[in-house]
Amino acid sequence: MIIKTAVDIPSSEITSHSAYLNRRKFMQQSGLALAAMGLSSAASSLESHEGQPPRFGPDWLSQQVAGATETPFGKGEKLTPYRDVTSYNNFYEFGTGKDDPARNAGSLITDPWSVTVEGECETQGSFNLEDILKSMPLEERIYRLRCVEAWSMVIPWIGFPLADLIKRFKPLSSAKYVEFTTLEAPKQMIGQRSRFSTIDWPYVEALRIDEAMNPLTLMAVGLYGEVLPKQNGAPLRLVIPWKYGFKSIKSIVKIRFTETPPINTWQAIAPREYGFYANVNPEVSHPRWSQAKERRLPSGLFSANRIETQMFNGYGEQVAHLYKGMDLRKNY
Numbered sequence: 412m413i414i415k416t417a418v419d420i421p422s423s424e425i426t427s428h429s430a431y432l433n434r435r436k437f438m439q440q441s442g443l444a445l446a447a448m449g450l451s452s453a454a455s456s457l458e459s460h461e462g463q464p465p466r467f468g469p470d471w472l473s474q475q476v477a478g479a480t481e482t483p484f485g486k487g488e489k490l491t492p493y494r495d496v497t498s499y500n501n502f503y504e505f506g507t508g509k510d511d512p513a514r515n516a517g518s519l520i521t522d523p524w525s526v527t528v529e530g531e532c533e534t535q536g537s538f539n540l541e542d543i544l545k546s547m548p549l550e551e552r553i554y555r556l557r558c559v560e561a562w563s564m565v566i567p568w569i570g571f572p573l574a575d576l577i578k579r580f581k582p583l584s585s586a587k588y589v590e591f592t593t594l595e596a597p598k599q600m601i602g603q604r605s606r607f608s609t610i611d612w613p614y615v616e617a618l619r620i621d622e623a624m625n626p627l628t629l630m631a632v633g634l635y636g637e638v639l640p641k642q643n644g645a646p647l648r649l650v651i652p653w654k655y656g657f658k659s660i661k662s663i664v665k666i667r668f669t670e671t672p673p674i675n676t677w678q679a680i681a682p683r684e685y686g687f688y689a690n691v692n693p694e695v696s697h698p699r700w701s702q703a704k705e706r707r708l709p710s711g712l713f714s715a716n717r718i719e720t721q722m723f724n725g726y727g728e729q730v731a732h733l734y735k736g737m738d739l740r741k742n743y
C-alpha cells in the first residue's frame with residue numbers, strides 16, 4: 412500500500428466555540444422535536460458535526476439514516492472530526508492521495524444502486540438498495556478504524572449488522588466464505604482509468620462466514636448522522652472494526668458465497684504484506700513497518716497523537732474466539 416506523509420490539521424479546522432454552541436442549540440431543538448414524536452435520534456454523531464449536514468443520497472435514504480437509533484457501541488470515545496473522516500480517505504478508485512477521493516468521488520453515481528447476490532446461497536439475484544434496506548432497522552455505532560498504514564480514526568457509523576442481510580439470502584452449508592466486490596466503472600472512477608494503477612479492478616474483499624456473521628460486522632450506509640459521503644464508500648460499505656481498514660470494502664455491488672477462500676485485492680498484489688485475515692495485531696509487524704503504535708487523527712507535525720495499538724483493535728472480547736488455536740503470525 413502506498414504510504415503518504417501525514418497531513419497536518421491546522422487548528423482553524425477544529426470546531427470553533429460558536430459553531431459548537433450553534434450545534435448544541437440545533438441538537439436540543441431537534442432532540443425536543445424527536446422526543447415529541449417518540450423517536451430516538453443518532454444524537455451523539457451530530458454532537459461533533461461541523462455546520463449543517465450536507466445531503467448526499469435520495470430523500471428516502473436520508474430519512475431512514477436520520478431515524479437511526481443510538482447504541483452503546485463506542486459511547487464516550489472521542490470522535491475524529493467530521494472533516495478528517497471525510498477528507499483523509501483511502502479509495503483508490505478515485506486516486507491514491509488521501510485527499511483524492513474527496514476531490515474526485517463526485518462523479519460516482521450512487522442512485523439507483525443494486526447489489527447482485529450469487530454463489531452458495533438459496534436466494535440469489537439482483538436487489539436494489541431500497542429492497543435491501545426495507546425493514547432493516549438502522550443503528551449508530553461508534554467504532555475505531557485502524558488502517559494498515561498505522562493511522563486510525565473513531566467514526567460514528569450508521570448501518571445494520573451484516574448478519575441480518577446474510578440470513579435473508581439463506582447461505583447453504585457449503586458457504587464457508589463471503590466475497591464482496593466494489594463497483595467497476597472507469598467512466599465514473601478516475602483511478603480505474605489510470606494507466607499506473609497496480610490494482611486489477613474491481614476491488615475485492617472477503618470474510619470467513621463466521622466473521623461475516625459476527626455481530627460486530629456492520630454494513631454501513633451513513634456516518635455522522637447522514638448518508639455516507641461518496642469518498643467514504645457510498646452507498647453501501649462494510650465496516651469490520653477489528654481488522655485493518657482495507658477489509659472494509661466500499662461501494663459494494665456484489666456479494667458471493669463461496670466454498671473456497673477468495674483472493675482479496677491486496678493479497679493478490681502483495682501476499683507477503685497483506686494476508687486474508689488482516690486482524691489488527693500490534694505484535695505482528697508489517698514487513699516494512701511496525702504495527703505497535705498508530706497515529707490517531709487528527710494529528711499534525713507537532714502533535715503526532717501516537718497511541719498504542721490494541722490487539723484486535725480493542726475488540727478481542729467479541730472476536731478472539733474466532734481465531735482460537737490459530738497461529739496469527741502465519742495467518743496475518
Ligand code: MTE
Pocket residue numbers: 496499500501502503504556557558559593614642643644655656657658659660661662
Ligand atoms: N474499498 C475500495 N473499494 N477501495 C479502496 O481503495 N480502501 C480501504 C477501505 N476500503 C479501499 C476500500 C482502506 S485501505 C481503508 S483504510 C478504508 O477503506 C478507509 O476508509 P475511509 O476512507 O472511509 O476512512
